[in-house]
Amino acid sequence: MNLKDIASVAGKPGLFKIVKPSRTGVIVESLEVKPKKTIVNASQRISILKEISMYVTGEAEESVALEEVFQSIKSKFGVGILTDVDTKSEDDLEDFITSVLPNWDQDRIYTSDIKKLVTWYNKLSEFYPEALEDTKEEEKDEEASAE
CATH class of the missing domain: 2.30.30 (SH3 type barrels.)
Incomplete structure (x- = not known):
């Protein structure tokens, strides 16, 4: 990404x-x-x-990069607008974040943060989908073509 x-x-x-x-x-x-x-x-x-992360619970890591969260959303829902997520329903937003980030920190991630995550993903999917493409695969392809 x-x-x-x-x-x-x-x-x-x-x-x-x-x-x-x-x-x-x-x-x-x-x-x-x-x-x-x-x-x-x-x-x-x-x-x-690229510098934003989301809090998670666990022993070693305390946060996960937003890039990894977007990657998880992309793998579950694909690139495109998230029409299945009702941003007005707190329960729906919590179900969504649990599906893409199972160990999210419920004390430090608020409903407004989840709503912003959905909004940002939708904006990127609609107006700048190349930001959601896998750069690691592109780097591997570039390295293979260089050899």
Whole structure:
């Protein structure tokens, strides 16, 4: 997966593709039907999806990378909009997260976080599906062709 180019900006809804840095911040493009480019100032909090993780319970690991959670969703539901998940039902959201991340930490992951996960996956599936492609397989193919 290639989530290093996708970001969430505090105070702005949705996801953004990072276009390039500017003198005052970063130029981003919204993931929408009609993408809009804007400049996000350096003072605003930008979270790159590659750096986000979700809390889990267990002995060794305390969190799982968002990339791995998306991979689990992709393997169970495929690339596409998650129409089976009702984001208004707390029980449905908890059933969903249990199916893709069985050892999720119920004390530290809130319903709003699960709803955001579903929303982000749907946005990526609809407007930037190449971010959900397996980069490990591509790297293996590149190494094989180089030899």
